Amino acid sequence: EVQLVESGGGLVQPGGSLRLSCAASGFTVSSNYMSWVRQAPGKGLEWVSVIYSGGSTYYADSVKGRFTISRHNSKNTLYLQMNSLRAEDTAVYYCARFADYGNTADAFDIWGQGTMVTVSS
Amino acid sequence: SSELTQDPAVSVALGQTVRITCQGDSLRSYYASWYQQKPGQAPVLVIYGKNNRPSGIPDRFSGSSSGNTASLTITGAQAEDEADYYCNSRDSSGNHLGGVFGGGTKLTVL
Numbered sequence: 001e002v003q004l005v006e007s008g009g010g011l012v013q014p015g016g017s018l019r020l021s022c023a024a025s026g027f028t029v030s031s032n033y034m035s036w037v038r039q040a041p042g043k044g045l046e047w048v049s050v051i052y053s054g055g056s057t058y059y060a061d062s063v064k065g066r067f068t069i070s071r072h073n074s075k076n077t078l079y080l081q082m083n084s085l086r087a088e089d090t091a092v093y094y095c096a097r098f099a100d101y102g103n104t105a106d107a108f109d110i111w112g113q114g115t116m117v118t119v120s121s
Numbered sequence: 122s123s124e125l126t127q128d129p130a131v132s133v134a135l136g137q138t139v140r141i142t143c144q145g146d147s148l149r150s151y152y153a154s155w156y157q158q159k160p161g162q163a164p165v166l167v168i169y170g171k172n173n174r175p176s177g178i179p180d181r182f183s184g185s186s187s188g189n190t191a192s193l194t195i196t197g198a199q200a201e202d203e204a205d206y207y208c209n210s211r212d213s214s215g216n217h218l219g220g221v222f223g224g225g226t227k228l229t230v231l
């Protein structure tokens with residue numbers, strides 16, 4: 001079964017760090033584009049970061065320089081290292097596979113269940 | 122970066138047809154994808170590309186696009202379709218895959 005399972009969320013103080021994990025099954029993380037998307041309480045979806053199959057990484061301006069996306073190929077796992085956390089980073093963080101169908105069509109076709117990150121003192 | 126604009130809320134009578142729209146400059150170059158999200162659940166892809174449905178998505182969901190506007194149409198809305206719907210497209214530069222979401226539309230089925 002194709003599945004993504006996130007872990008690592010929790011309560012952290014402002015300025016602190018947290019590492020989220022996303023374990024994949026049924027497909028290979030390193031062969032796909034993988035993203036993190038977050039959703040603040042009561043708000044909409046916000047794209048956070050992507051790692052290409054070739055290893056290139058991109059970030060939303062709101063997290064650039066503070067968050068790092070990476071993957072561990074043998075563990076088939078995606079990560080998001082979050083440093084210098086702020087109250088506005090409080091959100092449910094989803095990992096998602098990004099499928100490129102070609103012809104300018106693409107989509108997040110598989111989503112994890114999400115993990116909650118709360119930044120508060 | 123570009124923006125995608127959605128109406129915050131739309132309602133539809135049970136069994137009727139409703140269209141949810143998404144506007145943005147990037148839609149002139151790239152297709153939108155559409156996601157359904159019910160309370161407390163992860164988003165689910167319902168439409169991608171020109172008008173493609175993933176396996177398991179009912180055929181009452183369809184997509185279309187014209188100019189800078191993408192639309193999600195539900196023909197014969199059911200009670201279980203009540204949810205938040207989000208559109209997504211690439212940033213207009215095309216460099217950041219999956220980079221832009223609309224603000225979401227809350228669909229109420231009356």
